[in-house]
Amino acid sequence: MATLRILNRTGDTAIAWSPDKLLTGDAEALAAVQEAERILTEARSQGATAFRVLPDGEAERLEGFDPTQEQDIIIVPRIAGG
Amino acid sequence: MVNREQKRMILPTIDAEISRRQAAEAVAGARRSAALQAQQQRDSAHTRAWTTLYDHLTDAERLSLLQHGYFEVPSKLHKGRVYRVPQTDRFVRVFDTGKQLRICVRPEDSSVPWPDVMLAYKLGLQADEERWLATANKWGEGDSIIAEAVLPLAHTIIQRGLIDRDQALTALETTAFMVPPLPRVPRTLSNDVNITLNGSDGFATVTIPRGTSISATFRWAGDSLDVSDVVIAGERMPYFADVCMEEIAPDDPTLDVPGTEACESFTLTPTVSAVQNFITPTIAERIRQTEQGRARD
DSSP, X not given: OEEEEEEETTEEEEEEEOHHHHHTTXXXXXXXXXXXXXXXXXXHHTTOEEXXXXXXXXXXXXXXXXXXXXXXXXXXXXXXXX | OOOHHHHHHHHHHHHXXXXXXXXXXXXXXXXXXXXXXXXXXXXXXXXXXXXXXXXXXXXHHHXXXXXXXXXXXXXXXXXXXXXXXXXXXXXXXXXXXXXXXXXXXXESSTTSOHHHHHHHHHHHHHHSHHHHHHHSEEEETTOOOOOTTXXXXXXXXXXXXXXXXXXXXXXXXXXOOOOOOGGGSOSBSSSSXXXXXXXXXXXXXXXXXXXXXXXXXXXXXXXXXXXEEEEETTEEOSSOOOOOOOOXXXXXXXXXXXXXXXXXXXXXXXXXXXXXXXXXXXXXXXXXXXXXXXXXX
């Protein structure tokens, strides 16, 4: 499974989809990916940063978006000095 | 005895009073219900955030959080540097070859639960360290720290144009206060007022007897509130004490801690009444201006 979640006042909002099903044209997976892309685009336009969390717990910045990959994406909203 | 004419005059007054009280009770009930619902939503968000955080920590980070109340993120840019992300404090400690620094970064949306902010720190410091450090506010050992307590609240007020009591209280729980260079902090102000320095990070715990008079001045300064002139037991504190303001009379500019019990260590988190009685009047005009600006827009 692949997951995209954006941190927000509710804790987070998460979208999950199966890359395997996406490759077979599964409607549910396609809809989930469309929603994930919408959230990612909107968040980035507002200054958020997306990270991919690797299996070993390390994180890396997510520059593009390949929904066919198994991945765990977390979007951190725009930050400021506290 | 009340005659018929007197009854005729009194009854409408009684009816009106009953109606007024019923209306007031209905309003109070609605407010209680709304506050309860808001609290439930916050609890749910907090629980969800904790789950997400734990799911994304390594075993070692999870264990450290459980045992010590923090987890650490090693720097990839600076050899030997470690960032310590705490569970209860709003500052991340930076340990770097003997020096110590505190940094603070947070989502601009102050309603994001703290466990989510901890996760954001982990991700940001691991994968976007340079930008996070560039964004962070930083304080060195013994530097002054502007009252962290009131800044989030001030931002919330400006952004939302109103005071959410619980959110204000949450913001004020992040209290941190000004500390001058440590050598200037006396260990004892008087026989009853003691200060315990917590290591060399500039934080101090103040121990005072209940009933001790405490006063402070709150002043609106642009986008923040200044806390100054903290006086405990008649002695001016050289820093902004993290003092507990419990019950405060509405028009009383002093903070009297009630009771005469034995000495007690106070973590002074302003209560809702403190927020209302000190901060609300101070910023009422700012709220009015915000609302007027919105109406014009």
